[in-house]
Amino acid sequence: MSPAPSPARRTGRPRSPEADRAILEATRAALVELGWGKLTMGDVAARAGVAKTTLYRRWASKNELVVDAVAALFDEQLELPDLGSLQADIEGVVLRFAALLERPETKTALMAVVAESTRDDALRVRIRGAIVDRQKRLVLLGRERAQERGELPYEEDPSAAARTADLIFDVIAGAVVHRTLVSAERVDCEWARGFAALLIGGLRA
Amino acid sequence: MSPAPSPARRTGRPRSPEADRAILEATRAALVELGWGKLTMGDVAARAGVAKTTLYRRWASKNELVVDAVAALFDEQLELPDLGSLQADIEGVVLRFAALLERPETKTALMAVVAESTRDDALRVRIRGAIVDRQKRLVLLGRERAQERGELPYEEDPSAAARTADLIFDVIAGAVVHRTLVSAERVDCEWARGFAALLIGGLRA
Amino acid sequence: MSPAPSPARRTGRPRSPEADRAILEATRAALVELGWGKLTMGDVAARAGVAKTTLYRRWASKNELVVDAVAALFDEQLELPDLGSLQADIEGVVLRFAALLERPETKTALMAVVAESTRDDALRVRIRGAIVDRQKRLVLLGRERAQERGELPYEEDPSAAARTADLIFDVIAGAVVHRTLVSAERVDCEWARGFAALLIGGLRA
Amino acid sequence: MSPAPSPARRTGRPRSPEADRAILEATRAALVELGWGKLTMGDVAARAGVAKTTLYRRWASKNELVVDAVAALFDEQLELPDLGSLQADIEGVVLRFAALLERPETKTALMAVVAESTRDDALRVRIRGAIVDRQKRLVLLGRERAQERGELPYEEDPSAAARTADLIFDVIAGAVVHRTLVSAERVDCEWARGFAALLIGGLRA
DNA sequence: ACTTAACCGAGACGGTACGTCCCGTCTTCCG
DNA sequence: CGGAAGACGGGACGTACCGTCTCGGTTAAGT
Known part of the structure; x- marks a missing residue:
């Protein structure tokens, strides 16, 4: 369930939990609208108001995200x-x-x-x-x-x-x-x- | 049964049934070797010894072909x-x-x-x-x-x-x-x- | 000026001179509308009401025709x-x-x-x-x-x-x-x- | 002078000026070798060691590039x-x-x-x-x-x-x-x- | 308050496959 | 045999996304 496999960190800015939520919601919306095959990472990022990089920091592939x-x-x-x-x-x-x-x-x-x-x-x-x-x-x-x-x-x-x-x-x-x-x-x-x-x-x- | 959704025609060079056969066979072979995700139209055409256009004349998309x-x-x-x-x-x-x-x-x-x-x-x-x-x-x-x-x-x-x-x-x-x-x-x-x-x-x- | 470099023939159906005229006229019309770069043999043939084959029997290439x-x-x-x-x-x-x-x-x-x-x-x-x-x-x-x-x-x-x-x-x-x-x-x-x-x-x- | 018709931007990765240079040079080389008619965008991109997309980001057509x-x-x-x-x-x-x-x-x-x-x-x-x-x-x-x-x-x-x-x-x-x-x-x-x-x-x- | 490290957006990058267009050739049938 | 129709192998096109990589700028924890 937890999206981020990132190692223990102590310093620096923490990841925005808001982004996680927005991304998963955007993914579900895109899935209904477009279907698995037409769903694109760029589109999900745009819907979530997030950069593509942010997606790839949390999920390694389209499959895992979906x-x-x-x-x-x-x-x-x-x-x-x-x-x-x-x-x-x-x-x-x-x-x-x-x-x-x-x-x-x-x-x-x-x-x-x-x-x-x-x-x-x-x-x-x-x-x-x-x-x-x-x-x-x-x-x-x-x-x-x-x-x-x-x-x-x-x-x-x-x-x-x-x-x-x-x-x-x-x-x-x-x-x-x-x-x-x-x-x-x-x-x-x-x-x-x-x-x-x-x-x-x-x-x- | 017939792959082509083209309407009844009478004139012009008829479509090669040999090509139909070769394409379907190539598709099955590619499917086994590469799986759905890696299967490409260009690769199927090449395996079938056929131009990509010949493929698209008969099937509108990868899905229908498969x-x-x-x-x-x-x-x-x-x-x-x-x-x-x-x-x-x-x-x-x-x-x-x-x-x-x-x-x-x-x-x-x-x-x-x-x-x-x-x-x-x-x-x-x-x-x-x-x-x-x-x-x-x-x-x-x-x-x-x-x-x-x-x-x-x-x-x-x-x-x-x-x-x-x-x-x-x-x-x-x-x-x-x-x-x-x-x-x-x-x-x-x-x-x-x-x-x-x-x-x-x-x-x- | 004569388009056809074909050798002396005696037998068979003679080529239609009407077709020559229609092709040249269609070529000029297409040239004005589309320009040299966008002009295509298929389009000229269609405008002239003639098969592509007929063009190629008379002119060896786009250049010569134009x-x-x-x-x-x-x-x-x-x-x-x-x-x-x-x-x-x-x-x-x-x-x-x-x-x-x-x-x-x-x-x-x-x-x-x-x-x-x-x-x-x-x-x-x-x-x-x-x-x-x-x-x-x-x-x-x-x-x-x-x-x-x-x-x-x-x-x-x-x-x-x-x-x-x-x-x-x-x-x-x-x-x-x-x-x-x-x-x-x-x-x-x-x-x-x-x-x-x-x-x-x-x-x- | 600048090849890109893109508007003033401030964010994002800037375009590589190295790529600009390589593309124009490759275009001139291809032009000499192949002539206008045989010059292809794909070939220019390959010579420049650049993806085709990089080329199209900067020039809308072969003409403008040349x-x-x-x-x-x-x-x-x-x-x-x-x-x-x-x-x-x-x-x-x-x-x-x-x-x-x-x-x-x-x-x-x-x-x-x-x-x-x-x-x-x-x-x-x-x-x-x-x-x-x-x-x-x-x-x-x-x-x-x-x-x-x-x-x-x-x-x-x-x-x-x-x-x-x-x-x-x-x-x-x-x-x-x-x-x-x-x-x-x-x-x-x-x-x-x-x-x-x-x-x-x-x-x- | 000040570093400082990781975050974030934006967007360019090298690639791969796509589906389309046109080429010039080749069948096929009709007149 | 000429001609219309249209399928054929082939090659380039321009587009869409992929997943990666800079960029400049922001934000919080640790000093």
């Missing part, structure tokens, strides 16, 4: 209010996730960092920690509730349970992302209902 | 041999798709163009036409076979059938992509078996 | 009406020449071919024959009239007479061209009067 | 040493100017930019500023000397004096240029003597 700027967007976690049934819970999380993905800044930012992570292992690890794993608990929570309601059986083998949770997570997140960004069609209530029905059918079998 | 170049890989790889049962067919296509996504050039190129398409509608349309819609036929084919085998019931309402096919497609493709690129874990036989079982369970319900 | 196109402009000769005195005759020819140089097509064309002739000896010879030498007779005619009027003495030595005529020609033409194109100021009656006075003073001395 | 590069030659070559008499001074400057025009790079470059300037006012202004007006001082200097020697009378009216100086300048420069480039004959001592005699005769009258 990842830092984007990380904050995913700090808010998805909630999972208890809607009374497994079907309703799944529909709810699907619709919430889809709403998040339809906001241009999250959509662009997510795809940008995922795309970049195919070439950058450190980035992939960072994404897993910051984004993916944090949402996986929703699956665990939803299963627990369904089991308490008697909608799903308890799984004895803990490793099998973990494997199933991973599978469900990939299926839910993957289907929503794919429909939204690749098929480029809206995730509406009807689609959510059909998807939830399919998934619950599979889980019961 | 989409077409990668699309061919999907066509080659994603066949659906009849493996005797719905379970086996699903496992097969999942494993083939995952193998494709684990090749660096496909993975990188696909995610890069998808990321770019979040900001470029023309590119999104091209991706749908060149890649997505073409693979949807596998879903239709698989369902048909399963119905002939008696593994799945026939759906009377054609629009409901189409909606279901779209859903299945997003679920399959999304889950594989998400596990591979976001969760960053391997799609092995075991995962494929679990996923296929889940899906078939849902379909039967 | 020189042929321009030559016609200088076919009209300057006249030298007898205005009653040497002073008036000189003023008259200066003003007529200046008027010719202020027309954009002649100005551009003349400078273009002169500039090109600094690199092309054949072109220089052609310009001398077609343009320069033809105007030199005006100097001879003016001197003759002045001698008959008694304004200038007769020169006995014919070679000295020729040398003087050449000198006068370079001085008159050079001064007008330089003022018009290099100093870029107008040749008006006042300038012509001053110039004629200077020249006559020199001739009498 | 004007400035050639202008320096005029400054070097066109001195006016006091040769003791008006006749000798005129002969001297005529012969020096002619020698300059017989060097291929000067001849070609000068005519090319003048030809181009018939269609480009900005270029014409630059030529006047960089070349023409700077040489006009020779006329003023020569007249002053002749007046001090008592060879020419003093002119009271300053505007008439300026008009005369302009006239003399056009006559001298025009005659030499015309004889050299249009008539395409050598300016030798004999011609210079005849021309100087003619001019002095006119001035005294």
Whole structure:
């Protein structure tokens, strides 16, 4: 999170923390407006009212800057209010996730960092920690509730349970992302209902 | 399929199909060697033994060229041999798709163009036409076979059938992509078996 | 003048003389509008309603085409009406020449071919024959009239007479061209009067 | 004199005067070696050991660069040493100017930019500023000397004096240029003597 | 209050790739 | 076979950013 890898200093003028803030904000704005590919360091500097040199003193490359700027967007976690049934819970999380993905800044930012992570292992690890794993608990929570309601059986083998949770997570997140960004069609209530029905059918079998 | 967006022409020297072929091949080679970021139009032209102008006559941008170049890989790889049962067919296509996504050039190129398409509608349309819609036929084919085998019931309402096919497609493709690129874990036989079982369970319900 | 250096032909479709005319006219129009530097073969072809191939069948290069196109402009000769005195005759020819140089097509064309002739000896010879030498007779005619009027003495030595005529020609033409194109100021009656006075003073001395 | 049309600046890294020098020198060298037509900005930049962008920061086009590069030659070559008499001074400057025009790079470059300037006012202004007006001082200097020697009378009216100086300048420069480039004959001592005699005769009258 | 060292803005620098324009040549089809 | 159309290989163009490097000027900590 801290942008500056600079060594311990004692004397001289300290770096302006105002600049850090302005730069990250400008980066997010530029990302939404221009996309990853058209985003330029010079443009970010100009938006932030800062010299290009100041950017390069703090971040070594465009990638590092953008990842830092984007990380904050995913700090808010998805909630999972208890809607009374497994079907309703799944529909709810699907619709919430889809709403998040339809906001241009999250959509662009997510795809940008995922795309970049195919070439950058450190980035992939960072994404897993910051984004993916944090949402996986929703699956665990939803299963627990369904089991308490008697909608799903308890799984004895803990490793099998973990494997199933991973599978469900990939299926839910993957289907929503794919429909939204690749098929480029809206995730509406009807689609959510059909998807939830399919998934619950599979889980019961 | 045809790379050129040029309108129907009748007069003048026709475009060399040899050049088309050489360019797409060169693009794939460059993609593997250099990766998305270092790939340049000039380099592709040189590898193809073709002038840069010839390239720009056919593709308006690097993105569109790469989409077409990668699309061919999907066509080659994603066949659906009849493996005797719905379970086996699903496992097969999942494993083939995952193998494709684990090749660096496909993975990188696909995610890069998808990321770019979040900001470029023309590119999104091209991706749908060149890649997505073409693979949807596998879903239709698989369902048909399963119905002939008696593994799945026939759906009377054609629009409901189409909606279901779209859903299945997003679920399959999304889950594989998400596990591979976001969760960053391997799609092995075991995962494929679990996923296929889940899906078939849902379909039967 | 004949554009085509093609060998004797007997068979096949004869070349369209209409095309020759249209091409030369289009070349002149393009020269005025665009200047030598911006004139392109493709543009000339398009203006003439002709294929680029047709141009190249008749002229080997841009230079040859433009020189042929321009030559016609200088076919009209300057006249030298007898205005009653040497002073008036000189003023008259200066003003007529200046008027010719202020027309954009002649100005551009003349400078273009002169500039090109600094690199092309054949072109220089052609310009001398077609343009320069033809105007030199005006100097001879003016001197003759002045001698008959008694304004200038007769020169006995014919070679000295020729040398003087050449000198006068370079001085008159050079001064007008330089003022018009290099100093870029107008040749008006006042300038012509001053110039004629200077020249006559020199001739009498 | 200064190549850069950039406005007065105070901040930022100043432009390297070394680069200016190297570029102009490289331009002259390329002009001699390759001629006007084959001279390319990229080649000049490479010779000067400079990036192409550095070149474009200072000169907007090939024409303007060449004007400035050639202008320096005029400054070097066109001195006016006091040769003791008006006749000798005129002969001297005529012969020096002619020698300059017989060097291929000067001849070609000068005519090319003048030809181009018939269609480009900005270029014409630059030529006047960089070349023409700077040489006009020779006329003023020569007249002053002749007046001090008592060879020419003093002119009271300053505007008439300026008009005369302009006239003399056009006559001298025009005659030499015309004889050299249009008539395409050598300016030798004999011609210079005849021309100087003619001019002095006119001035005294 | 005075150094002094690191900061800051501005912008020039050497580079790389871009996408465009035009060249002069070459197919192809039509009349 | 001439001609219109237009694709071809090639070369230069002028632009946009990159990441680095001076500049002159500012600002705070340590004396």
